[in-house]
Amino acid sequence: MRRVFLFVLAIIAAGSVMAQTDSASRSNMISHKNMPRSGDHFMLQFGYLGWNGTPDSINTSGFPRTGNVYFLFDFPFKTSPQWSAAIGAGIGSDNMYFKETSVGIKDITSSLVFKNLADTNSFKKYKLSTVYLEAPVELRFTARPDDNKHSFKAALGVKAGLLMSAMVKGKNLENKAGNTINSYTMKEKSKTFFNKNRIAATARLGYGPLSLFGSYQFTTLFKEGVAPDIRPFSIGLTLSGL
Template sequence: MRRIVFTGFILIAALHVFAQKDSTVHPKPAVTLPRSNDHLILQFGYTAWNGTPDTINTSGFHRAFNAYFMFDFPFKSNPHFSAAIGAGVSTENVYFDKTIVDIKSTSSSLQFRDASDTNHFKKFKIATTFLEAPVELRYNANPENNNKSFKIAVGAKIGTLLNAHTKGKELQNKGGGTVNDYITKENTKRFFNQNRISLTGRIGYGNLSIFGSYAVTPLFKEGLAPTIRPFTFGIMLSGL
């Protein structure tokens, strides 16, 4: 009788211990970090021409505006780093002081004609629009909270010229008097390089950054105009 009671006690204790163990294997939930929110990028900046000869008189605030949509691919080995690629457009407006740039000229080279001693436009600019594909290597200090994180990115962008034109407003005489208050616009890509490669970089916190870009390829075709490489810097807003 004692043996039966003892054996029953052992079985009950063993069943109790076994019941404490969960034989089901529960996989650990995967920890996924949100991707960088820098999908939509808007850039507002100042652009200038590196290599501009002294004979070319630029003036005013040369505006630039860029807009891109980019796809971000975080590194599995380190979520602080990611690669991004996208597409968008960039626009640049460079203004001149009492200078006429005749991009429709049949001349073998592009002339920047000083018109300070004759009729000239009060406002005159060259405007370009590029379709671009940017690529970036990104670092995000806090990928779990993108809106409160230090960020840095370096990369490049490849572009093709969509439009190049000049625009003159209000024709004046050499004394500054109005001769004719009208607007003239000429479109042609003859003197411009059709493709452009630029180096890029940016640094910031949250959705606000400062950025810069430098064109490796000249703006104008070789032998047709001075070797000018545009560069741009300004502020950037990012989101989505």
């Protein structure tokens, strides 16, 4: 974790040096204090969720998805308004879907069991959901800081997360022939098998209020030795503004 934060600080420092060099080469530089700008303080993200390292024995299905909401403070570099650093907080949620499978997050076992239910009863819809309290940090570049809504943008950063909730949810119990046995919703919550903290690299690239985002988790989703070494990743769209 310390290496990740040192890496981000190095990126920010490098960006600052680049900005100072650029500003020194232009005699007519406009001060950022006199330049109106929107800092993209609010970010709403939605996208596809993947699990790197998932063995073939785990039967995922559907469209796994991630959703994030962040509020960040943007700090433009004094020497160049095109560069800035942002830090904030928010909520990140992931939803992974399964077919003919149960995930024993409440089982009293030494390891997390992904049970194949192809030959018995299973839920028609079944998912594993996690929710994190997160702190993102970004190094940002905006081509036109005086017109943020009509500008090319790029950002590179990391986010640290604290696990708030882990839950499995099943809906509509069926037999192996696909016939409904009972139309009800089952919920189970437990954080026993999960890593309580996560660190992920992030990147964004876009124009105006819309951008593509990607993230890759350095830390494993589950504790060491209790489940496969799965590292989630995501890609999707960001809507930003304010």
